[in-house]
Amino acid sequence: MTSNIYQVQGVTAAGVAAGLKKDGALDMALICSARPAAAAGVFTRNRVQAAPVIVSREHVSNGRAGAVVVNSGCANACTGPEGLAHARKTAELTARELGIAPEDVLVASTGVIGAPLDMDRVSDGIPELVKGLSPDGISRAAEAILTTDTFPKISRFRGRAGGRSYGIIGIAKGAGMIMPDMATMLCFVLTDIEIGAPALRAALADCVSDTFNRITVDGDTSTNDMVLVLANGSAGNGPLSKADTAGFRAGLRNVLEDLARLIVRDGEGATKLIHVEVAGAASPSDAERAARCVANSSLVKTAFYGEDPNWGRIMAALGRSGAAMEETTVSIWINGILLVEGGIGKGAAAEADAAREMKGKELTLAIDLGRGDHRDRVTTCDLTHDYISINADYRS
Amino acid sequence: MTSNIYQVQGVTAAGVAAGLKKDGALDMALICSARPAAAAGVFTRNRVQAAPVIVSREHVSNGRAGAVVVNSGCANACTGPEGLAHARKTAELTARELGIAPEDVLVASTGVIGAPLDMDRVSDGIPELVKGLSPDGISRAAEAILTTDTFPKISRFRGRAGGRSYGIIGIAKGAGMIMPDMATMLCFVLTDIEIGAPALRAALADCVSDTFNRITVDGDTSTNDMVLVLANGSAGNGPLSKADTAGFRAGLRNVLEDLARLIVRDGEGATKLIHVEVAGAASPSDAERAARCVANSSLVKTAFYGEDPNWGRIMAALGRSGAAMEETTVSIWINGILLVEGGIGKGAAAEADAAREMKGKELTLAIDLGRGDHRDRVTTCDLTHDYISINADYRS
Numbered sequence: 001m002t003s004n005i006y007q008v009q010g011v012t013a014a015g016v017a018a019g020l021k022k023d024g025a026l027d028m029a030l031i032c033s034a035r036p037a038a039a040a041g042v043f044t045r046n047r048v049q050a051a052p053v054i055v056s057r058e059h060v061s062n063g064r065a066g067a068v069v070v071n072s073g074c075a076n077a078c079t080g081p082e083g084l085a086h087a088r089k090t091a092e093l094t095a096r097e098l099g100i101a102p103e104d105v106l107v108a109s110t111g112v113i114g115a116p117l118d119m120d121r122v123s124d125g126i127p128e129l130v131k132g133l134s135p136d137g138i139s140r141a142a143e144a145i146l147t148t149d150t151f152p153k154i155s156r157f158r159g160r161a162g163g164r165s166y167g168i169i170g171i172a173k174g175a176g177m178i179m180p181d182m183a184t185m186l187c188f189v190l191t192d193i194e195i196g197a198p199a200l201r202a203a204l205a206d207c208v209s210d211t212f213n214r215i216t217v218d219g220d221t222s223t224n225d226m227v228l229v230l231a232n233g234s235a236g237n238g239p240l241s242k243a244d245t246a247g248f249r250a251g252l253r254n255v256l257e258d259l260a261r262l263i264v265r266d267g268e269g270a271t272k273l274i275h276v277e278v279a280g281a282a283s284p285s286d287a288e289r290a291a292r293c294v295a296n297s298s299l300v301k302t303a304f305y306g307e308d309p310n311w312g313r314i315m316a317a318l319g320r321s322g323a324a325m326e327e328t329t330v331s332i333w334i335n336g337i338l339l340v341e342g343g344i345g346k347g348a349a350a351e352a353d354a355a356r357e358m359k360g361k362e363l364t365l366a367i368d369l370g371r372g373d374h375r376d377r378v379t380t381c382d383l384t385h386d387y388i389s390i391n392a393d394y395r396s
Numbered sequence: 397m398t399s400n401i402y403q404v405q406g407v408t409a410a411g412v413a414a415g416l417k418k419d420g421a422l423d424m425a426l427i428c429s430a431r432p433a434a435a436a437g438v439f440t441r442n443r444v445q446a447a448p449v450i451v452s453r454e455h456v457s458n459g460r461a462g463a464v465v466v467n468s469g470c471a472n473a474c475t476g477p478e479g480l481a482h483a484r485k486t487a488e489l490t491a492r493e494l495g496i497a498p499e500d501v502l503v504a505s506t507g508v509i510g511a512p513l514d515m516d517r518v519s520d521g522i523p524e525l526v527k528g529l530s531p532d533g534i535s536r537a538a539e540a541i542l543t544t545d546t547f548p549k550i551s552r553f554r555g556r557a558g559g560r561s562y563g564i565i566g567i568a569k570g571a572g573m574i575m576p577d578m579a580t581m582l583c584f585v586l587t588d589i590e591i592g593a594p595a596l597r598a599a600l601a602d603c604v605s606d607t608f609n610r611i612t613v614d615g616d617t618s619t620n621d622m623v624l625v626l627a628n629g630s631a632g633n634g635p636l637s638k639a640d641t642a643g644f645r646a647g648l649r650n651v652l653e654d655l656a657r658l659i660v661r662d663g664e665g666a667t668k669l670i671h672v673e674v675a676g677a678a679s680p681s682d683a684e685r686a687a688r689c690v691a692n693s694s695l696v697k698t699a700f701y702g703e704d705p706n707w708g709r710i711m712a713a714l715g716r717s718g719a720a721m722e723e724t725t726v727s728i729w730i731n732g733i734l735l736v737e738g739g740i741g742k743g744a745a746a747e748a749d750a751a752r753e754m755k756g757k758e759l760t761l762a763i764d765l766g767r768g769d770h771r772d773r774v775t776t777c778d779l780t781h782d783y784i785s786i787n788a789d790y791r792s
Contacts, residue, residue, distance in 0.1 A: 048715030078711050078723065080740045109444040113708020114741045220709070221716040277732045298614045298694070298779075299787055306788030312509020313616070315474050315692050319444030327444050327474060344476045345510045383694075386785045391695055392702030392780075 004136040006156060009192040010234035014132035015140030020111070020118060022071035026144035028092065028122070029070040030129040031089030031188055036104065037232035040201035041066035042208050044225035051087035052107040053226060059091065059103050063197025066104040066232055068188050069094045069126070070145050072173070076109040076117045077223040078353040086117045093123055095132040108186050109223050110147055110173060138190075142171040143204030144185055148390055149175045149266050155258035157251040159193075161244035162237035164300045166193040169247075170255040175217065175264025187212065187227040190251055191246055194233035195240060203231050203249045211256040215379045217267035218387070219296040227256070264379050269386030272304055273362045279375040280368040286323035287376035290369065291319030292346045293323035294378075301383035304363070309354035318367065335363055400532040402552060404563045404631035405588040406430040410528035411536030414521030416507070417470035422540035425466040425544035426490065426525040427584055432500065433628035435461035436597035438604050440621035446473035447483035447749075448503040449622060455487065455499050459627055462500040465490045465522070465583050466541050468569070472505040472513045473619040482513045486625070487520065489519055493526040504582050506543055506569060506620050538567040541582055544786055545571045545662050552782075553647040556642035556693060562589040564644075566651040569615065570659025583623040583655055589644055590629035591636060599645045600625050605645025607652040611775045613663035614783070615692040623652070658716075660775050665782030668700055669758045676764040677773040682719035683772035686765065689717030697779035700759070705750035707735045714763065725766030731759055743778035 013031045020027040037219050041060040059065065078085045091105040098105075109117065142152035157168040172187040183190075195203075209225055229252070235327055240248065249327055265273045276295045279289035297317040303310040311332050318325055327343035335357040339350055357363065399645070409427045416423040437456040439449050455461065472479045487501040494501075505513065528536075538548035553564040570582035604623055606659055636644065647649075661669045672691045677683035690696055693713040699706040707728050714721055728736035731753040735746050753759065 028516060046712060046715040047721055048711045054602075075708070078736075078739055079723070079743065080738070112706075112713060114706075115735075123745055188670075220693055220712060223708075223712050223715060238616055297616055298783075299616045302787035305784065308788070310508075312471070312474055312619075315444045316442060316509060316616060316619050319442040325443055328476075340474075340510075341588045343474055345474065359458065383784065384788075385781050387694075388698055388701065388781045388784060391698035392704070 001131040006138045006154060006169055007135045008169045008190050011137055011190045012071045012133040013137035014129045015136065015144030016125055016128045016132060019121045020071055026090050026140060027071060027073045028125040028129055029141035029144035030067060030133065031141055032067045032133055033230050033232040036064050037230040038063060038197040038200050039228065039230050040197060040204045042204060043227045044222055044249070046077065046223050047219045048223045050075050050109060050224040051079060051083040052076055052109045053224060054084060055087040055091060056106040056108060056226060056228065059106050059230065062103065064104060065106050066100045067094060067098055067364035068106045068108065068228055070108040071122060072110050072145050072147050072148040072184065074109060074111040074117050075113045075116050075224050077113040077230065079114070079116055082116065086119055089119060090122055093126045097127055098207065098249065106228055108226055109275070110145065110186050113223060118140045132215045136182070138169055138171060140304055145171065145173045147173065147175060148268055149173050151266060152265070153259050153262040156257040158246050161193055161240055161248060164235045166191060166237060166238040166256050168251050171260050172259035172263055175266050175268050185292055186224070189252065189255060190208035191231045193231050194235060194237050195231045195248065199245060200229055200231055203252055207253040207256050211253060211260045211275045212349060214377060215264050216295050217264060217270070217375055217381055239356065261379060264381050267342070268390045269384040270381030271384055274304055274380050274382065275364045275377060276380060277364060277366045277375070277377045278369065280370045280372060281374040282324045282372040284374045284376065289325040289336045290318055290321045290367065291378040293317050294367065295380035298383055301380065302369050304358065305382040305384045307355055307358040308353045309334055309339055309358060311345065314367070323369065324367050324371055331368040331370065333366040353381035358394040400497055402534045402550060402565055403531045404565045404586050406628045407586045408529040408531055409537040410525045410530065410531035411533065411540030412521055412528060415517045416467055422536060423467060423469045424521040424525055425537035426529065426536055427464045427586060428494065428529055428726035428784045429462050429626050429628040430630070431628055432460050432462050433626040434459060434591055434593040434596050435624065435626050436593060436600045437624045438600060438624055440612070442617045442619050444619045445559060446471050446505060446620040447475060447479040448472055448505045449620060450480060450486060450506060450736050451483040451631040452502040452622060452624065455502050456624065458499065460500060461496055461502050462496045463490060464502045464504065464624055466504040466582065467518060468506050468541050468543050470505060470511050470513050471509045471620050473509040474508070475512055478512060482515055485515060486518055488634040489522045493523055493792055496571045502624055503620055506541065506582050509619060515744065534565060535566060541567065543569065543571060544664055547662060549655050549658040549662070551651045553651050553656045555643050556649045557587055557589055557631070557636055557644060560633040562587060562633060564592045564647050564651050566655050568655035568659055571664050582620070585625040585648070585651060587627045588630035589627050590631060590633045591627045591644065596627055597626055599648055602646065603649040603652050607649060611656045611774060612661050612688070612691050613660060616695050636667045657775060660777050663777035665780040666777030667780055668778045670700055670776050670778065671760045671761045672776060673675065673760060673771070673773045674765065676766045676768060677687035677770040678720045678768040680770045680772065681768045682774055686717045686763065687772045687774040689713050690763065691776035699774065700754065701778035701780045703751055703754040705730055705735055705747045705754060706742065711765070717767065720767055721765050727764040729762040730754065739791060
């Protein structure tokens, strides 16, 4: 047991201000495992992939890693061979300072696309990061990876495996360009559980699909998305039983689900978190399509911002989603208030009740297509004036 | 020749305030042909279809129509059997007043989805509309069909066929819930050319695909979209030669293109009209996918609002579009300023030049994927604070 709730055995971290962000905020993070850890990663499926995505995918392919070095303020995406060289150099410099192999260092970047990474600042930042490493440095690391985020995102879990206690700690950043496709924005998870890389990879893929891959802020998928998990085995739990593995998966899902929700809650300009739950779909893909289309509709999102139960926009989004549906079998609820039944509105009293519910910060929009047994869920946020301000002014 | 530039032989129109809009503005329109006209229509592919869409599709199926009656302020969508009865009743009442068959009346509605149509007001409005019919009533009709639009949309064309002069006049409404799918928002076109219904239908389908089906405001496809064309033959041109037919198609395309652009220019909250032109795609569908994805990206649209040549967002949208692409062969121009070549930014001077260009009201964003010979184009607008205000407050 440790005194700091964010500590995990054998894990140290640091955050520094290397001068990559204009405002002097923390902009580089390092997370380190005392011994080589089993590692797994999932990466963006955007065909445009940032240099650190390419390098980290290479480095994690052997199932082992010792450190993750991250910068905010510059995505190092669309930067060509020079950007790739910068990402590799970042891994090398970090490896040298830590005395480990460059292939054991994973790199990640987030920020403006297309700008070159300022390697002078990165080179100066790395030794400072290594000097700053501490068992309770995760909070500073979580702060250093933010861009338009308004708060750091940290989640933790404690479980038992093989009679030993282990911990999972995860940090993430999000806010904009969020509609992960088999990955997410940046997310780093550290655990001291002892687990093989293949099992870790399987657990990650499984947990990502219904957590990070079921959120959206603006329907834009980033060039820099990645989720990395390092398990350093410091807990000394030995081979995992079936129950232990299930327990770890549950814990990992918990942490990823938490972080995914925090990202949407901190969605650029967002004032509300909305769970779009679709049931009664004819197929799993219909359920997903319908939920995604509603969750990404600008008109649905602005209606939530306006606290207006304008369910016609929800019907229109369902109708264009590509999911098999017939108007006459659709029902819609907001926080349990039945707004539409058999495709027809339940009237002014129901809308007034729903409008009252919509004043809340976290809402459930439930839809039953009445066509089958399949369901899915996408978490989204509202679309607000502040989203526009943030994104019209982002680089200026 | 007529004195009013918006007159077409044998066509009268009217607009009245029937009390369907809260603010007492014009909210019902009638367009009438002095004799039965050849007619064609295309309708929304949204699976949720408004009652007037269902009724007009039925009525236009015989290739003949005599009048179009339209209301704004209420979409009569998601209103069930009662809504369908209201749409039929609207056609019947109009037919009775005009002394024509109900099947010869086409109906259209636009406004809030899910609210019942106030038939008392519609019933009172129809005789008033018929009384108000006049050869120069098109301007009032164009005004009466608006919702969040800020100006009426009218386009005209004059051509010659069989040695006779003919005219085409079109009106449209748009602004929000605009990403037509094989149709558009409301658009009504009248012409005095003599043409058979099958030829009219073919011309309409052809012209819609690269005009109305290539615009987007917010990526939302309406439940009420329709384009109707009535050709009453008053020009007396006789059978059309091949050249005459080509000329008519060119004229019709002209009018539809004009109206489509006016809709985007008046997109909710829009300050800029942006033509997204994609070339060098490996297939026609890749070209369309890429153009649509960029044109619908909230991040691209807010960057245009901010007059920021943030081309990384364009690359990210291309990368998630599903089109075959490789970063290294992409070039991007704004108004002819080369911003990206081979996937790499051309630097600060190019961006400064592009930023200056972006202060304009109409812009061309050209993209070459460098993968093949196919091209496509989608016209969009920027995403602004006013879009949020309009849609958060729409029903209140």
